[in-house]
Amino acid sequence: MLIIPVCVRNFSPLSARWLGSVALICSALACSSKNEGAGLKQESSAPEAAAGFDVNDVAVLFPKLKGINEASPSIKASDRAGDGRGFLSPRILDQILVFSEQQLPGRIRATEKNLENWRIQSFRFDPCAPKDKSSQALSLGAMAEGQAKEDCQVEVRLVLQPMEPLGPFAGSGRTSDVSMHMTYGISEGSGSPELARLVQELDGIRALSATIAGGRTAGIPLGRHPGLEAEMSQSKDQRPLAGAFKEFLQHNLREEQLVRITFSQIDSFSNTRWLFFGGSVSHKDGEANWIAFDLPHDPKTKTIEYRPDDALFGNALQPKPETLSTNALFSSASVGRGVVFNPGFGVGASGRPMPIEEAQNLIGTLENPAKTNIFTTDCVSCHTSTSRGITLGIPALGMADRPRGITGYPYAPLRTQEEIQQRMRWNGPQVSTWNVRNFGSFESQATVSNRTVNEAMGSALYINALFFNKKNPGLDCVDADKNGAVATCLLEGKREDCLAICQK
Numbered sequence: 001m002l003i004i005p006v007c008v009r010n011f012s013p014l015s016a017r018w019l020g021s022v023a024l025i026c027s028a029l030a031c032s033s034k035n036e037g038a039g040l041k042q043e044s045s046a047p048e049a050a051a052g053f054d055v056n057d058v059a060v061l062f063p064k065l066k067g068i069n070e071a072s073p074s075i076k077a078s079d080r081a082g083d084g085r086g087f088l089s090p091r092i093l094d095q096i097l098v099f100s101e102q103q104l105p106g107r108i109r110a111t112e113k114n115l116e117n118w119r120i121q122s123f124r125f126d127p128c129a130p131k132d133k134s135s136q137a138l139s140l141g142a143m144a145e146g147q148a149k150e151d152c153q154v155e156v157r158l159v160l161q162p163m164e165p166l167g168p169f170a171g172s173g174r175t176s177d178v179s180m181h182m183t184y185g186i187s188e189g190s191g192s193p194e195l196a197r198l199v200q201e202l203d204g205i206r207a208l209s210a211t212i213a214g215g216r217t218a219g220i221p222l223g224r225h226p227g228l229e230a231e232m233s234q235s236k237d238q239r240p241l242a243g244a245f246k247e248f249l250q251h252n253l254r255e256e257q258l259v260r261i262t263f264s265q266i267d268s269f270s271n272t273r274w275l276f277f278g279g280s281v282s283h284k285d286g287e288a289n290w291i292a293f294d295l296p297h298d299p300k301t302k303t304i305e306y307r308p309d310d311a312l313f314g315n316a317l318q319p320k321p322e323t324l325s326t327n328a329l330f331s332s333a334s335v336g337r338g339v340v341f342n343p344g345f346g347v348g349a350s351g352r353p354m355p356i357e358e359a360q361n362l363i364g365t366l367e368n369p370a371k372t373n374i375f376t377t378d379c380v381s382c383h384t385s386t387s388r389g390i391t392l393g394i395p396a397l398g399m400a401d402r403p404r405g406i407t408g409y410p411y412a413p414l415r416t417q418e419e420i421q422q423r424m425r426w427n428g429p430q431v432s433t434w435n436v437r438n439f440g441s442f443e444s445q446a447t448v449s450n451r452t453v454n455e456a457m458g459s460a461l462y463i464n465a466l467f468f469n470k471k472n473p474g475l476d477c478v479d480a481d482k483n484g485a486v487a488t489c490l491l492e493g494k495r496e497d498c499l500a501i502c503q504k
Contacts, residue, residue, distance in 0.1 A: 051218065051468070051471070052464040052471040052472055052473045053202075053203075053206065053459075053460040053463050053464055054218045054406060054472075054473055054474040055220075055221070055222040055408065055453065055457055055474070056217040056222060056225055056226060056456075057202060057203075057206050057460060058124065058125045058126075058202070058456050058459040058463065059122070059123075059222055059455070059456035059459075060124075060225050060228075060245060061121070061122040061223060061224050061225055061439060061440075062120070062121055062122055063224040063225065063228050063229040063232055063446070064441070064446075065232060070119070070163070072228055072231075073242035073243065073246040074119065075087070075120040075246055075250075076116060076119060077093075077116075077118035077120070078115050078116055079250065080250065081249070081250050081253045081254055081255070082252060082253055083254040087120065088115065088160065088180075088182065091289075092288060092289070093115055093118075096261065096263055096279070096290055097113060099277070099290075100263065100277075103275055103277070103303050104265070104267055104275055106269070107267055107269060108268075112162050112176060112178050114162070117162040118162045118180070119161065119163055119175075120158050120160055121160065121161050121175070121440045121441050122158075122159045122439050122440055123156060123158050123159065123249060124155075124159075124452070124455065124459075125156055125198065125202065126156075127154055127190065127199070127462050127466070128143075128153070128154070128190050129153050129154075130152065130373050130374075131152060133296070133375035133376060135151055135152060136151075137369055137370045138458075139370045140401060140403060140457075140458060140461060143458055143465060144461055144462075144470065145470075146190075146466045146470065148189075148190050148191060149189065149190050150188065150189040150190070151188075151189075152189065152190065153185045153187075153188055153259075154187045154188065154189075154192055154195045154198070155183055155185060155186065156183075156184045156186060157181055157183050157184070158181070158249070159180070159181055159440045160179070160180040160182065161175040161178065161179050161180070161440055161441060162175065162176045164176060175441045175442075177266035178263075178264065179265075179437065180261060180262070180263050180264075181261065181263075181278075182260075183260040183261070184257040185257055185259040186252070186257060190462075195466075196467070198252065199467055205241070205244045205245060205248060208241055209225075209226070209241055210227075212234070212241065213234070214227075214229075215230045215231065215241070218407075218474050219407055219473070219474050219475045220474075221410055221453075221490070222407070222409070222448050222453050222456055223411025223446060224411070227241050228241055228245070255283075255288050256283055256288075259281055260279070260280055260374075261278065261279060261290055262276070262277070262279075262374070263276070263277055264276045264436065272307065272308070272309045273305050273306060273307040273308075273309075274305065274306040274307075275303055275305055275306075276305075276306065276378075276379035276380055276383075277292060277302055277303040277304070277379075278293060279291050279292040279293050295319075296323065296377065298321075298322075304317060304319065304321075304378050304379060306383075306436065317378065317380050321381070324362065324365060324366060324372070324377065324381070325377070325378055325380070326362075326363075326366065326380065326381045326384045328354065328362070329359060329363075329385075329392065356394060359392065359394050360394055363385050363388070363389050366381050367385050367386070367450045367451045368454060369454055369455045370458070380436075382438065382451050383437075383449070384436060385449070385450070385451060386410075386449040386451065387435060387436075389450070402457065403457070403461050403472060403478075404472060405471070405476055406461055406474045406475075407474035407475045407477075408453055408477075409453060409477075409486070409487060410448040410449070410450060410452075410453050411446075438451060438452045460472070460474075475499060476502060477499070477501075479503075480501040480503070486499065486501070486502065
């Protein structure tokens with residue numbers, strides 16, 4: 001079993017610009033000189049070296065800088081990556097916007113057309129993501145055992161959104177109602193040396209975050225990165241952690257690794273429907289091109305629309321998916337307990353009331369990465385399952401089984417029932433029907449879906465099994481969360497500390 005040394009001086013791939021600011025880590029963790037140049041072959045005796053990852057170590061949501069329209073770190077789509085090119089080329093952005101214009105003529109705003117306005121809002125690291133629709137994802141049990149898998153892709157996924165220009169929303173950190181996911185295929189297989197190197201670099205960043213007051217990542221529900229947020233609140237000018245994350249992305253991502261870009265956009269005229277589509281990126285003669293691909297459930301269609309205003313008629317998703325989707329939940333208001341909202345009455349897609357167990361199973365399957373993924377499920381279902389569960393008051397039992405020591409919950413601030421019922425736009429899960437962000441910003445608010453939590457949970461679990469002797473440093477809520485008590489408490493925003501009953 002490989003144990004990754006956390007000695008920062010061994011992280012030769014990263015620039016020395018930020019290593020100097022974390023030199024104290026080596027002395028604090030008692031890194032010995034015998035580890036120098038040893039890479040992954042030496043085992044460190046430092047306790048932090050085997051601490052393992054939790055959800056915020058593999059899924060990083062940038063907080064908003066106060067007073068200006070930026071995130072921390074601030075990374076433009078045009079900033080140079082590892083190959084000297086921008087993260088997003090003007091050519092590819094133009095290809096995507098031309099396609100969007102064909103679907104919704106005249107809906108693209110000037111803000112979205114300007115490459116300089118696009119910012120990276122978050123990123124996710126997946127050690128073993130499905131490569132295509134034929135790939136079978138590992139179960140959580142297989143991940144916990146560190147089962148080897150060569151038919152998978154080491155991925156980094158960026159979430160980009162354009163920032164609103166200065167004006168009425170100056171200083172608000174507000175983003176436009178449009179989002180882009182850029183997927184980089186770094187290498188293949190759980191035994192990839194590139195995977196080991198990236199884990200080593202992220203472990204150094206995790207250790208740096210732990211040196212900041214309030215920056216420890218273990219045991220914290222998934223939300224805005226605790227270290228970045230703590231660093232931002234403590235210093236206006238010196239933010240080495242933000243620099244480390246920026247350097248990590250700039251060094252490791254190159255355009256030739258870009259395999260897929262998906263896109264979502266609201267109809268700027270009517271503000272009553274969303275458009276989702278995606279495409280693969282081909283590389284030939286040093287030039288990248290984006291090509292739209294078909295929907296998983298409809299090979300004749302390349303886009304799917306989300307129309308909440310048509311939900312009562314059973315047409316929330318168009319074209320209607322023939323596979324498992326959230327469409328049935330938009331005309332099934334009778335399934336819930338009315339804990340969060342009182343949705344009234346309704347019938348399922350088949351003209352009957354939907355039993356709550358059926359709704360739970362549907363949401364649980366859609367939010368379980370071992371059962372569904374981007375190649376088997378439509379985009380809208382992945383982006384609306386959490387909000388439908390909350391709106392219908394469905395108990396949070398359908399999430400993937402949580403392993404011990406992984407904090408598999410989204411950050412949820414404490415709110416009163418009255419505040420939640422007013423559908424406030426809060427930092428936390430997707431409360432609003434119109435909030436379709438899985439891991440990004442809804443205007444100036446940070447939001448996280450259960451699907452994103454489950455993917456991060458699996459990634460952290462697998463990394464810990466492969467590299468940290470199966471040690472998970474997060475909360476153990478398995479026994480406390482019987483019947484979904486902890487998850488439902490968090491989603492309902494109750495005043496008591498929902499995580500206090502979990503074992504540290």
